[in-house]
Amino acid sequence: MPQAPPFITRFLLRLRRWADAGWSNSVVFGWGLLQGGIFPGLADLFFLPLALARPERAYRLALVATAGTLIGSVVLYWIGAEALVLLEGPVARFFDFSPDVFAEYRTRLAQYGAWAIFASTMSPLSTKLTSLASGAIGVPFAAFTGALLAGRLTRTFALAWLVRHGGAQAVARWTHVPPA
Template sequence: MFDGIYRWTLRLSESRHAPLALGAVAFAESSFFPIPPDLILVPMALARPQRAWAYATICTAASVLGGMVGYTIGALLYDTVGQWLIATYHYADKMEAMRAAYAQWGWLLILIKGLTPIPYKLVTIVSGLLGYNFALFVLLSVITRGARFFILAGLLNRFGDPIRGALERHFASILVGFLLLVGIGFYVATHAI
């Protein structure tokens, strides 16, 4: 099963539609979708290491734009879509603690959570809900999301062949590990500020 998923991901990464798919997933992940774009970015950058920087740029731009949508959901649609998303991720009981943390450390929370597997959509929605300075939110999003994707692209560009070999030999273990990391991110997001 995992071999089929790996081959499908590689075929997608080599398709002419791959940059569009990458951008769509990065956009959606920052506002409502649970799957991070790394699952597409990694095979794309491994298939075409010379394009890793372009792919990181696509991820960053789409993620920031998706973050703006998440911010808007928090600011304007919290009573409908925003509450549903927050409840889906079991974050409703953390809102008051998050409000207090944002008042003092909002910039740091955005920077740290944008680099981690903690779902960034929670940061974007909460930032809008709490009325965090929009221009500063966008600037911090560019910094944190850019750092995340460009660091990954740099590693894939530099160490692509050994990483590709490891993926081919241990794809199932790596995928399960990555999904566990995402699951831990969701857990941390619902049990910590």
């Protein structure tokens, strides 16, 4: 197997020091919160490297990352729900949407909206727009939260499983840095 470039090896060793400093949970939670609600970017930006640095913590970091993104997304959902007043009022009149059209959308979203939200969490794309739109269009809060939680847990636990069952060892072989 070809050897990793030296900067990758140095980066992995630095990640281990950061993970051992005791603030990895805070960083993963904070980034999840900011990414779920404000900043664009991958939700797994800190979770995955820190899990690779300390694979024994992968599942705990998956839970922490999920909690952060869930809270950030729920905030966006409520912002979208507040925007619903504008959508049903002046914007609806401008585009000639009747209250019946909104009622039809809500019925359809109550049936299928959770699947769309779940699918959005599986992609590497941000769920910010999905969260805002879910609130604005009126996806039921329980369906939104359940689908978001199920999707995020599925994604982060699948990544944690990969880290624990081969990913961390593959990185250690490639960088010639012994596993943690």
